[in-house]
Amino acid sequence: MTHHPEQFPGTAPVSFVRDLAVHGDRTALITAGGELSYRDLAARVSAAARRLGPRRRLVLLAGANTVDSLVAYLAALAGGHPLLLVPGGSPGTLRSMIGAYDPDVVIRPVDGRWPVEERHAAPAHELHPDLALLLSTSGSTGSPKLVRLSHGNLQSNAESIARYLDIRATDRAATTLPLHYCYGLSVVNSHLLSGAGLVLTDLSVADTCFWDLFRDSRATTFAAVPYTFDLLDRVGFAHMRLPHLRYLTQAGGRLAPDRVARYAALGRRDGWDLFVMYGQTEATARMAYLPPELAESRPEAIGVPVPGGSFRLRPLPGLPGDDSAGDTGELVYTGPNVMLGYAETPADLARGRTTRELRTGDIARRAPDGLYEVVGRHSRFAKILGLRIDPQQVEAVLGRHGVDAFCAGSDDGLAVAVTAGTDPGRVRRLVADECGLPPRAVHVRAYPELPRLATGKPDYRAVRALVPAPGGNTAERGGPAERRPSARREPARPADLCALYAEILDRDDVTEDSSFTGLGGDSLSYVEMSVRLEEALGRLPGDWHTRSIRELTAAAPAPRRAGRRRALExxxxxxxxxxxxxxxxxxxxxxxxxxxxxxxxxxxxxxxxxxxxxxxxxxxxxxxxxxxxxxxxxxxxxxxxxxxxxxxxxxxxxxxxxxxxxxxxxxxxxxxxxxxxxxxxxxxxxxxxxxxxxxxxxxxxxxxxxxxxxxxxxxxxxxxxxxxxxxxxxxxxxxxxxxxxxxxxxxxxxxxxxxxxxxxxxxxxxxxxxxxxxxxxxxxxxxxxxxxxxxxxxxPSLGPLNRVAGLLAHSSLxxxxxxxxxxxxxxxxxxxxxxxxxxxxxxxxxxxxxxxxxxxxxxxxxRGWPAPPPGGKSRESGEIEGSGQPRPLGPGTGTGRPEASTPVAA
Known part of the structure; x- marks a missing residue:
């Protein structure tokens, strides 16, 4: 066996780290400050591995999307040092992990530098030869429970991902996810294995500078979790010109099928592919992917196992969805990327493989076309008043009614967190009817933003902690007045705009995340909406019809005095x-x-x-x-x-x-x-x-x-x-x-x-x-x-003039x-x-x-005749499209109000 110069005998090499120099002068890293070739990266990794010393020790690294942090990560792998990778932006997690595992070496930023902090000259713990990496499980950041991954886990999963994504040496991936997150780390590993480039940045996709860097570096891909798509919608991703974008990947949680289909159609339009993927930290990152050609027709599926892996369905008698045909059960994965096992104390670092297959905790079915679909979560089932409730299914039901929600169950009841502006009473009735629970067992509370972890995943622990205990009624009323967004007297409240949209568009599914075009608005309703919004908010941005109600109210200027000048489109x-x-x-x-x-x-x-x-x-x-x-x-x-x-x-x-x-x-x-x-x-x-x-x-x-x-x-x-x-x-x-x-x-x-x-x-x-x-x-x-x-x-215009112009424009046809x-x-x-x-x-x-x-x-x-269709799912926003009846485009149709415009023309 050939070892990296700094690799310890008896530890298995990670080939993609050992072979960095093979890619020569190809660009490995691109940052806002310049580029670094594979040859130079390999030299820096080798030097950093030597600084870690001649003895194999446990290294704790504060992960960050920087060159120094990435070099330290690769150096630990190159030298065979087990690496505990933690979020660099969380001092509390750093302190917690140092206290729980007493690492021998700590690498974290100090005044802009990344010194190697020697805590023990000799290893304080026995370390198994196969142990390469320790990561927090999804949702357990700061918890002492860690996933133990081997060198073989990292190599095999990187190879598998590179294979089904067809990663090429010409690809360049932007690091939209943190290094300590297994999904973000898999992007790094698979691209370095392929000799591709990494656009190293911690900028958000909501930042204009990110897209400037993305274009300037000729990036071809980036990774997204479900929350990323909310940000992409907000920044107008559908209208961006990204000539080098080749594919987009999604994982880190379930993306709503209508949004999968919409983004797949967008990719088909613009010439890039959408890969929907499924995985867990316990599988080093990825277990399944949906071939991009099926994303529009089968957006609800997680797809097929990754190369080298396989699924089976473990029967779960008595659970909803169970059937005798054996095509529904708990999803169990087997493959070379399955973890060694968990670690909860330093003594566990000496253990070898304790896990041969991974019970995912997800309830899945294998469809007739061979694709797998996740239909529920076994570990999230709750037994409430004798009824077995699947919170994931409750979320799906609410999603079909236009409500974005996180649900978590306990023995006392079902907790539902929704966004501000959503009617808690309506949500409670929907959930109670769907689950067969009495309304008193459903606790709904609205928040400005749904609680999420640093990775963007739902924070279900926070949902349970924040919802009041059973018997309280503050949750149902929306919480104390000082915590309700609507309790403050503001120039324009989201709830008021939701009511306005519902009135003009004749819709009962308006939420703060709804937009005019997403709700099926067209030129018929455009005029009245723009005039009424301008009265409520002041000057409207040019793209108001594509912005959500939440964004419009957040960006609204102070209310104008009567008679002051306004704007008219x-x-x-x-x-x-x-x-x-x-x-x-x-x-x-x-x-x-x-x-x-x-x-x-x-x-x-x-x-x-x-x-x-x-x-x-x-x-x-x-x-x-x-x-x-x-x-x-x-x-x-x-x-x-x-x-x-x-x-x-x-x-x-x-x-x-x-x-x-x-x-x-x-x-x-x-x-x-x-x-x-x-x-x-x-x-x-x-x-x-x-x-x-x-x-x-x-x-x-x-x-x-x-x-x-x-x-x-x-x-x-x-x-x-x-x-x-x-x-x-x-x-x-x-x-x-x-x-x-x-x-x-x-x-x-x-x-x-x-x-x-x-x-x-x-x-x-x-x-x-x-x-x-x-x-x-x-x-x-x-x-x-x-x-x-x-x-x-x-x-420039005036309020009364706007109303007259709106009335005439609306009625022009x-x-x-x-x-x-x-x-x-x-x-x-x-x-x-x-x-x-x-x-x-x-x-x-x-x-x-x-x-x-x-x-x-x-x-x-x-009269017993079929009514005109109200419209389908909006592929632009993922919300219901249409207004209850079709609306024209042109010179003007309307109500007697200064409503909206013409069919197409006026």
Whole structure:
């Protein structure tokens, strides 16, 4: 056997440490301060191993994501010294472990240096030759109970992980998890074994500097625990450009299946893989993984055993889920990475292998497709009032109702911790109904943040400790007033915003972690929501619709005094102004045309914001189809009345086919060209997004895709094929490029991209309209509106003006539909009165349509018909999508309130 120069005879080598120098000048470590090659790393490890001395001793290391800490870790392995690895940021844990195990050597940071503290010149304990590493078990940081791992455990698990992840020498992994955590340590081991690079950092994924380092170092992967995905959602990970990202790994606890599927779809869109993994410290890290190609279709599974490992299911009679077929039971793992055993005192360090297989404590089933699924936790079962309760299943049930919770059981009752803003009474009723427990046995308490360990895992001990004893009622009421977030008088309380979201979106599952887009909000509800939120919070951030309620309230400025200046979103302002210009010019009270063409750009802008989410392709197409129906149906109803009771319209107007088969003999036939063009464009885009390759292209190139469509649309903008077009500027073929421009404007993230779109506007809008008086102004109006859409996200405004603009923008589709029949009745008497009446009738029609829309599901159910689907699971946020009924995209549908906008357009 070949030993590392500092390896003690009789101890097994860890090959990936011994072979560091084999990788030569390849980059091993990347930090904010520079890079270190494998050759230099090997030299530093060898020097550090020599400093540990000639006798094999127990070394305690304060783990940290630094070069010095990593070198000390590798040096101990290289020299064969058993290493006790503890959290470097926990002085209490350091003191506890030093007191419990009396290590011979302690390495921890002192004034920026990492000295080797000699506590015993000779080993104070007998150390088994196979012992390489001691780690705390999950959830037991600071406890004297440790997992004993061998050199062979570390080597075999690193090899197994490197194999199924296909880690390459060109990969570079960012250290998003601490070194003392077995998952974070496995990332280090597997990448060093493969000659890959490590981007060594302790920055959080919530830190902008982390992503700067990630891009600059051309990192290809990072590891995530479930809580990491909360942070990724908050920082807008779905919209980041990470050109070198190759795969993302997840472990450290169960990730909700809908979120697994959503991130797998996101990876498919952007060209990277998601590996969902399952493991425990007792297995050195990993026991199973889900092949990434199955993550979308089987997100609830943990997958298959890692290479070299195997599972069996130990029968557990009497437990829920047990069946005679033998495909459900406690999951038991066997493999070369199974620990030697536990240590609870220094005397245990002399023991050899005491564990041959690992009983995980998880209840699992083997599905017909061969994948394993964890369905419960044996060790977490509680017997409450004679009933066996699985807290993990309770968490899953609450998750399906939109409640994020940690549950823990005891003999006295079931403890449920939820986030602030959640109704404890509702949670208690849900749990009691699901478990068959009396409500008095379910203790619910809300906290600003769910209790977690340093690793991000749930802190179930804290859940048990913090929930009051049975018989108390403070938990059910939400705790003492001084501990309830809602007890303080604040400018905007999360509970108030939850109620506002529930009202406007017609939802009963709103929580503080809900976002507007995650709840299925679209342009129909966008206007009212933005106006009402702006009143409650003050100035809104540009991406408010993707932020959670919790984030919005946390970032809200102090309340404004009445009459002080507010902001109005440019899209909302353009819709309000455009519909007034359209109606006023048709009367004519004035002649300022171009508003309808601005609305087409706004329609494309809203389409990108509310329909091109991270939802799966079929769900995208379904939502778009529902939105088209909610534009077409009210339009057809009104136009049918116009054909029957007014002059100048033909049956093809009812079918929205005038621009295709109409006789084109009268001006009135073209009144509804905007609705026709909008629907034709949406039908085309639904067909485009239904094609998997094009759907993937749009997700991967969010700006380039609409820019390419804009370029293609210029072919018909200039009618290069030579179609016989009676009114080119009113035809979908010609004006589609405006919709694509608005789409691209929503995706433009840099000044260069906005400059490019501005150049396109300046070059292509002139010449669109037929020559004649007022067409120069029409061109200028359209160019100004589109340029504002590209560059300006908010305009200065006042509260009352916001409410009026919101009302008009929300109702803009209906004003457009109805004003053609309203203003002729009054224009000869008063053009201004005709305009006011046109706006009022459109608002009234919007109110009627929205009222019927909201009542439709209940009416259908009463008549025994299937109600319209409320929407599926949002693949963007993991929350329920849709608002109870489909909502349009365009120029405006609504309630009589300044609700939300148009189907797509307005």
């Amino acid at each position: 440019t899209g909302v302002a353009l819709r309000a102004v455009a519909i007034v210009l359209i109606a006023g010019s048709h009367i004519p009270l004035f002649l300022v045309q171009g508003g309808a063409h601005i609305l087409l750009g706004v329609a494309g802008y809203n389409f990108a914001r509310f329909h091109l989410t991270a939802a799966a392709r079929p769900e995208r197409v379904r939502r778009l189809g529902r939105s088209m129906a909610y534009i077409a149906v009210p339009s057809v109803v009104w136009i049918t009345g116009a054909v029957l009771f007014a002059d100048g319209y033909d049956p093809e107007n009812i079918l929205l086919l005038n621009s295709v088969v109409g006789t084109h003999e009268g001006r009135q036939e073209w009144h509804y060209w905007f609705v026709e063009s909008l629907l034709y464009i949406l039908v085309l885009l639904a067909a485009v997004l239904a094609v998997p390759a094009l759907d993937r292209a749009e997700r991967r190139f969010p700006f380039g895709f609409p820019l390419a469509l804009t370029a293609l649309a210029l072919v018909t903008r200039y009618n290069l094929p030579g179609f016989d077009l009676r009114a080119p500027h009113l035809t979908a073929l010609v004006v589609f490029w405006l919709f694509a421009l608005g789409w691209a404007a929503a995706r433009a993230g840099t000044a260069g991209q906005r400059l490019l779109l501005t150049a396109v506007v300046l070059a292509t809008v002139p010449g669109l309209f037929p020559a004649g008086d007022g067409q120069a102004l029409r061109t200028a109006v359209a160019m100004t509106g589109l340029t504002l859409l590209i560059w300006v996200r908010n305009l 209906y004003i457009y539909l109805t004003h053609f029949q309203v203003y002729p009745l009054l224009k000869e008497h008063s053009a201004l009165l005709a305009l006011i009446a046109s706006l009022a009738v459109g608002v009234a029609y919007a109110t009627v349509v929205t009222h019927l829309t909201r009542r439709l599901p209940a009416l259908l159910r009463r």
